[in-house]
Amino acid sequence: MEQLILRCEDTMEGIFTAIYDAFVYKNRMEGEYQDNISIAIGDEGEPTLFAREIEISTDIDKAEKTIRTIQMRLGISVYKTLFHALCHYDTERASVVLGYLVRGFKKGRRIDEHLSDSYVMRVMELSRKAGNEGYRFKEHLRFTDMGQFLYGKIEPKCNVLPLLTEHFADRFPNENFIIFDEKRKYAIVHKAYMPCFFATGEEFRIDIEQSRDMFEVLWKQYFKTMEIKERHNEKCQNTLLPKWYRKNMTEHII
Amino acid sequence: MKESEYGMGQVILQDGIMEKLTILSDSAKYDVACTSSGVERKGDGKSLGNAVGCGLCHTFTGDGRCISLLKILLTNECIYNCRYCVNRSSNDVKRAMFTPEEICTLTIEFYRRNYIEGLFLSSGIFQSPDTTMQLLYETIFLLRTKYHFNGYIHVKGIPGASAHMVEMVGYLADRMSVNLELPTAEGLRELAPNKVRKNILTPMRQIQNGIKESRMNHGITSMKSRVCIDEKQYYEQVAEIADSHAKLLDYKKNQQAILAKDQKKKAEAVAEESWQFEHSSQNLPKEGSQLLPDRLASLEHGIVRRNKNHYFVPAGQSTQMIIGATGETDFQIMSVTEALYQKFEMKRVFYSGFVNVNQDESLPLLGQKPPLLREHRLYQADFLLRFYGFGADELLSEKNPNFHEQIDPKCFWAVKHLEFFPVEINQADYYTLLRVPGIGTTSAKRIMTARKHGMLDFSDIKKMGVVLKRAQYFVTCRGRMLYGTPIEEQFITRHLIYNEPKGQLLLPDGSQGNWQQMSLFDTTAPYHLAANS
Numbered sequence: 001m002e003q004l005i006l007r008c009e010d011t012m013e014g015i016f017t018a019i020y021d022a023f024v025y026k027n028r029m030e031g032e033y034q035d036n037i038s039i040a041i042g043d044e045g046e047p048t049l050f051a052r053e054i055e056i057s058t059d060i061d062k063a064e065k066t067i068r069t070i071q072m073r074l075g076i077s078v079y080k081t082l083f084h085a086l087c088h089y090d091t092e093r094a095s096v097v098l099g100y101l102v103r104g105f106k107k108g109r110r111i112d113e114h115l116s117d118s119y120v121m122r123v124m125e126l127s128r129k130a131g132n133e134g135y136r137f138k139e140h141l142r143f144t145d146m147g148q149f150l151y152g153k154i155e156p157k158c159n160v161l162p163l164l165t166e167h168f169a170d171r172f173p174n175e176n177f178i179i180f181d182e183k184r185k186y187a188i189v190h191k192a193y194m195p196c197f198f199a200t201g202e203e204f205r206i207d208i209e210q211s212r213d214m215f216e217v218l219w220k221q222y223f224k225t226m227e228i229k230e231r232h233n234e235k236c237q238n239t240l241l242p243k244w245y246r247k248n249m250t251e252h253i254i
Numbered sequence: 255m256k257e258s259e260y261g262m263g264q265v266i267l268q269d270g271i272m273e274k275l276t277i278l279s280d281s282a283k284y285d286v287a288c289t290s291s292g293v294e295r296k297g298d299g300k301s302l303g304n305a306v307g308c309g310l311c312h313t314f315t316g317d318g319r320c321i322s323l324l325k326i327l328l329t330n331e332c333i334y335n336c337r338y339c340v341n342r343s344s345n346d347v348k349r350a351m352f353t354p355e356e357i358c359t360l361t362i363e364f365y366r367r368n369y370i371e372g373l374f375l376s377s378g379i380f381q382s383p384d385t386t387m388q389l390l391y392e393t394i395f396l397l398r399t400k401y402h403f404n405g406y407i408h409v410k411g412i413p414g415a416s417a418h419m420v421e422m423v424g425y426l427a428d429r430m431s432v433n434l435e436l437p438t439a440e441g442l443r444e445l446a447p448n449k450v451r452k453n454i455l456t457p458m459r460q461i462q463n464g465i466k467e468s469r470m471n472h473g474i475t476s477m478k479s480r481v482c483i484d485e486k487q488y489y490e491q492v493a494e495i496a497d498s499h500a501k502l503l504d505y506k507k508n509q510q511a512i513l514a515k516d517q518k519k520k521a522e523a524v525a526e527e528s529w530q531f532e533h534s535s536q537n538l539p540k541e542g543s544q545l546l547p548d549r550l551a552s553l554e555h556g557i558v559r560r561n562k563n564h565y566f567v568p569a570g571q572s573t574q575m576i577i578g579a580t581g582e583t584d585f586q587i588m589s590v591t592e593a594l595y596q597k598f599e600m601k602r603v604f605y606s607g608f609v610n611v612n613q614d615e616s617l618p619l620l621g622q623k624p625p626l627l628r629e630h631r632l633y634q635a636d637f638l639l640r641f642y643g644f645g646a647d648e649l650l651s652e653k654n655p656n657f658h659e660q661i662d663p664k665c666f667w668a669v670k671h672l673e674f675f676p677v678e679i680n681q682a683d684y685y686t687l688l689r690v691p692g693i694g695t696t697s698a699k700r701i702m703t704a705r706k707h708g709m710l711d712f713s714d715i716k717k718m719g720v721v722l723k724r725a726q727y728f729v730t731c732r733g734r735m736l737y738g739t740p741i742e743e744q745f746i747t748r749h750l751i752y753n754e755p756k757g758q759l760l761l762p763d764g765s766q767g768n769w770q771q772m773s774l775f776d777t778t779a780p781y782h783l784a785a786n787s
Binding site for chain 2: 234240
């Protein structure tokens with residue numbers, strides 16, 4: 001059977017459009033479907049000789065239809081799992097989610113229980129990893145008080161900004177804040193008492209000179225004092241707080 | 255730096271704040287608990303803060319302990335002289351005291367920058383337990399009402415404080431803890447002569463009853479589950495407390511006006527005689543402090559348990575004890591722990607490996623490393639009690655009172671009870687699965703759901719998070735073991751120890767273990783373990 005590669009834009013809408021089209025192509029195929037459609041995102045993935053590649057142009061309507069169908073037929077929690085999985089950086093994430101959906105629409109709502117199926121297991125793993133990283137950034141994100149607003153910069157491996165929005169908007173309703181993803185060059189912007197929105201562009205990148213105010217100095221001092229010297233255990237610290245998280249953390253910047 | 259950049263903090267924080275923070279965090283750090291879990295509370299859409307059910311650890315210090323809350327003492331002045339404590343009255347250390355406003359400002363400003371999850375407020379005993387508790391109350395009252403802080407607050411219950419004060423704090427805090435300090439009352443008498451067993455257990459019981467009642471009123475039957483707070487109701491509670499506080503101030507003002515007119519001295523004398531107001535409320539720091547409701551007035555007007563729907567210590571109660579300062583066995587400690595979970599319905603019991611901070615020669619471990627491995631084993635066993643359905647009696651006994659140094663409590667139990675094994679993955683019930691070393695709550699739940707849809711094999715359960723390194727000796731899939739290993743105590747013990755990665759094998763003296771290469775043909779010789787020296 002023919003191998004198909006659908007190439008789509010690197011946005012959630014792009015991926016959900018590709019999933020919509022993948023089902024269209026799948027339904028046209030004859031015989032039993034054997035996971036021979038895959039989705040490549042942006043420029044990711046290697047070109048192959050033996051597959052037909054199709055460009056997918058993003059269509060908001062199709063994306064919304066897909067999302068609605070998933071939510072209606074498989075439930076919100078499955079949709080959340082899939083969304084988290086799509087936030088992961090794995091290049092095969094869209095293909096894996098497609099495989100999951102093919103099985104899901106066949107087996108119904110309780111698809112997430114079929115952990116011995118490799119697609120279901122992979123989706124769960126991706127979703128768990130992205131979810132965990134999002135959770136870690138809720139903890140390790142640091143804001144700097146810029147006077148008018150709070151500014152936080154992160155360099156996550158997964159695309160965690162969508163996972164952070166709700167938490168920080170709920171926590172700081174009365175603050176203006178910007179969280180900037182330095183890898184993907186986009187930001188969440190929150191104005192006090194208003195809903196959040198996403199914004200793309202380098203202009204949200206701000207280099208922060210160190211120690212803007214006394215609370216940063218106090219915090220660093222606090223962090224230093226809290227260690228019990230007799231119990232010093234760097235290995236334990238490194239396990240619990242891997243070094244790559246520390247890049248933008250106030251207390252770890254000397 | 256420009257003044258305006260400091261904002262509100264500038265006004266309140268004086269020059270000495272750095273030194274104060276250093277002193278008061280340095281003396282608070284020996285407290286173990288720093289969890290921010292147990293309560294899920296969404297923000298109110300207006301003011302700062304929410305609470306996340308599973309808690310967030312914002313950073314980890316060089317000793318690998320997490321910083322989740324701003325853990326500070328209100329003051330490190332203390333009238334008690336507990337021998338293990340760095341703040342004991344006979345120690346010549348620098349003393350300092352925060353004003354409530356300073357604590358509020360620090361909390362709010364740290365919280366805004368996402369450094370912390372909330373406040374963990376404790377204190378040395380300043381003048382009297384009740385005075386101290388009043389100061390703690392005043393601080394969190396300010397934080398909740400004036401600063402509208404909706405994050406997590408953990409307050410230490412001061413042994414010996416009046417029930418009334420404990421109760422008032424309980425309606426504003428998320429979690430309270432009263433330290434058990436030492437695993438036995440005997441140890442307590444010896445090392446902390448000023449603290450009395452009764453004074454510790456009374457507030458503990460009171461908090462427990464309060465939590466139970468409040469949970470019952472919200473239709474929560476379990477003492478273990480997280481509480482999800484309907485934010486509106488919670489806000490009404492805080493508003494009501496603030497309101498009744500204001501009424502109280504009015505009432506007191508009127509009273510004072512009346513008293514000023516006539517027979518002031520007489521009334522004062524009568525009041526003093528019957529309630530001893532002066533005794534409990536004098537000598538409060540004047541600066542930035544508000545009048546506190548005194549006992550009589552607040553009973554008439556107030557705050558206490560008027561509204562049954564109020565949340566009382568929603569995140570539950572915890573406690574901690576020091577390990578290794580007195581001569582208890584692990585069995586004694588685990589029995590006490592179990593009793594605390596069962597009789598006092600604690601959310602957590604924490605263990606603090608004793609550090610001889612005072613260089614006290616009458617106490618053990620002078621100039622030595624704290625008993626980290628022992629602490630680790632106790633925490634492992636603690637989880638077995640809370641989530642795995644084990645009892646203290648199963649893990650240890652009078653004859654066998656301490657945990658194994660080289661293998662964890664669960665493996666230790668398993669090799670001693672081989673009659674339960676092997677366990678068939680596709681059939682065993684949840685608690686039987688949980689008893690297998692290498693299977694935790696998550697993987698057991700995954701196995702339970704996945705096997706509804708088909709038989710599982712070793713490759714499947716490995717993907718689900720089962721640690722086959724340990725589990726392989728105890729389980730079968732479809733009736734087969736992974737390698738057909740014998741179910742024999744010596745064999746399994748030896749393999750379990752051998753499988754530990756080199757660096758992770760800690761010995762009790764803090765050094766790391768090393769082992770001799772095992773011969774392929776060697777199946778019966780006892781396992782050798784030598785310490786690096």
